[in-house]
Amino acid sequence: MSTEPNAAVADAPQTATPDSADASSSVVIETRNLSKIYRDFWGRKKVHALKSLDIEVRPGEIFGLLGPNGSGKSTTIKLILGLLFPTSGRVLVFDQDASETRKNERIGYLPEESYLYKFLTADETLDFYGRLFDLSASERRDRVSQLIEMVGLQGAKHRQLKEYSKGMTRRVGLAQALINDPDLILLDEPTTGLDPIGTREMKDLILGLRDQGKTVLLCSHQLADVQDVCDRVAILHQGELKELGRVSDLLKVQDVTEVHATGLSDAAKTEIADVIARHGGTVQSIDNPTATMEDLFLNIVRESEARPGARRVSQGSDAASANDGSSDSDGGQA
Numbered sequence: 001m002s003t004e005p006n007a008a009v010a011d012a013p014q015t016a017t018p019d020s021a022d023a024s025s026s027v028v029i030e031t032r033n034l035s036k037i038y039r040d041f042w043g044r045k046k047v048h049a050l051k052s053l054d055i056e057v058r059p060g061e062i063f064g065l066l067g068p069n070g071s072g073k074s075t076t077i078k079l080i081l082g083l084l085f086p087t088s089g090r091v092l093v094f095d096q097d098a099s100e101t102r103k104n105e106r107i108g109y110l111p112e113e114s115y116l117y118k119f120l121t122a123d124e125t126l127d128f129y130g131r132l133f134d135l136s137a138s139e140r141r142d143r144v145s146q147l148i149e150m151v152g153l154q155g156a157k158h159r160q161l162k163e164y165s166k167g168m169t170r171r172v173g174l175a176q177a178l179i180n181d182p183d184l185i186l187l188d189e190p191t192t193g194l195d196p197i198g199t200r201e202m203k204d205l206i207l208g209l210r211d212q213g214k215t216v217l218l219c220s221h222q223l224a225d226v227q228d229v230c231d232r233v234a235i236l237h238q239g240e241l242k243e244l245g246r247v248s249d250l251l252k253v254q255d256v257t258e259v260h261a262t263g264l265s266d267a268a269k270t271e272i273a274d275v276i277a278r279h280g281g282t283v284q285s286i287d288n289p290t291a292t293m294e295d296l297f298l299n300i301v302r303e304s305e306a307r308p309g310a311r312r313v314s315q316g317s318d319a320a321s322a323n324d325g326s327s328d329s330d331g332g333q334a
C-alpha cells in the first residue's frame, strides 16, 4: 500500500487530548456494511474495492487482515485512518467515526513502505515524530530511548537511516508507530524483507504489544507469521469477507485426534494402533513430530553464534553427502 507514514496520525490537532470516554468500550474498530467504490475522473465506477464489510476488532487482540493482492486490505486501513471516505456504510474507531481525526492520536501506523527520512538517525527520527505529537523535550527523551531499546537499535541509534538494513528500517518504523504510545496499532506487512531472525524478533515485539494491552491490526501475506501471532483473522477476497474467526478454531482439523507422548516403545505403539482399530478408527501415522523450518533455522544460527566455526551435521540421510571434510568432527550433532 502506498499511504504516507502516519499521515493521518500526524494530521491530528496537536493540542487536543485523547477522548477517554470510551475506555471501557468492548470494540476498538467496527466496520458496518462498509463499501468502497473507486471512481474515475468522470465519476464512473472503476473498482468495487470493498463490499459490505462487517468486522469488529476487540481491545487487546491481535487481529489479522488477510487476502490476496487487491482484495481490499489497504483500502480498509485507509478507511480506518480516515484517509478515504466510505461509499456506503461506516467505520467506527474507539466509538468515533473514522473521519474524526482526533481519534488518530490513539493510533500508531506502520505502512508497508518506509517513508522515513534517510538522512536522520533513529534518535532524530523518533524525536521528530515525538514533536508532531507535541511531546515535551523530556517526554521525547524518555520515550525515544525506551523505544530504541525496545526495538533493539541501541548500537545503531546514531547512524543515518540510509545505512540501515531492511530489518533495522522496519524496527525504526515500528518505533515511530509507537511514539505516541497508541492504544491501537495498524501494521501493514511488518515482516516484509526481514530474515527469519528479524521476523521472529518482530513477532515477539508484536506479541509484547498485546501483553501491554495494546490492540493490533495486522495485514500480511506471510501466513505463518499470521498464524503465530494473531488471535483472530478476517480473510478478504475481491473486497468480500470470506472467513472470520479465531485462528485456533479455523485451523483445527476436525475428526482427527492428536496424541503426544514420550518414551513409547514400538510394542506400545503397536498396541495403541490395535486399540484405535478396535474402536473403529484408522491410524494415519504414528511418527515423530517435525519442527518448523523457522525453529531449525533459528537453532542453527544460535548454535553457530555460541560456537563459531563448528559445523552442525544433521543425522538425516543426506547429511553424509552434504558434509565435506572440513567440518568439525563432533559437529554439534542435531
Ligand SMILES: Nc1ncnc2c1ncn2[C@@H]1O[C@H](COP(=O)(O)OP(=O)(O)OP(=O)(O)O)[C@@H](O)[C@H]1O
Residues within 6 Å of the ligand: 001, 038, 039, 046, 047, 048, 049, 067, 068, 069, 070, 071, 072, 073, 074, 075, 076
Ligand atoms: N486509488 C485507487 N483508484 C482506483 N482503484 C484503486 C485505488 N486504490 C486501490 N484500488 C483498487 O482497489 C482494489 C483493492 O486494492 P487494495 O490496495 O485495497 O488491495 P490490497 O488487498 O491492499 O492489495 P495488496 O495486497 O496488493 O496491498 C484493487 O483492485 C485496486 O486496484
